[in-house]
Amino acid sequence: MPGLAAYQIVVTRHEHRDELTCRFVPAPEASSAEVSALVAAALHESLKLRCNVERVTGIAGDAKRFIDERTWE
Numbered sequence: 001m002p003g004l005a006a007y008q009i010v011v012t013r014h015e016h017r018d019e020l021t022c023r024f025v026p027a028p029e030a031s032s033a034e035v036s037a038l039v040a041a042a043l044h045e046s047l048k049l050r051c052n053v054e055r056v057t058g059i060a061g062d063a064k065r066f067i068d069e070r071t072w073e
Contacts, residue, residue, distance in 0.1 A: 003026055007039070021051065022043060022054070024055060
């Protein structure tokens with residue numbers, strides 16, 4: 001996706017609901033607000049879900065792209 005330098009998808013569970021968050025690092029020349037809107041729209045269109053989108057300062061190059069932090073207690 002243009003303007004996206006790195007991303008990571010994180011699934012958590014809150015009050016018996018799964019929540020999906022996309023953490024992203026914008027490319028240096030990109031507007032964080034524009035990239036955030038593009039990512040949210042792309043996820044909604046492809047998954048038919050509303051997802052949280054968070055700008056972060058960095059994601060390690062060897063970091064997992066998908067993290068499941070849910071617990072089943």
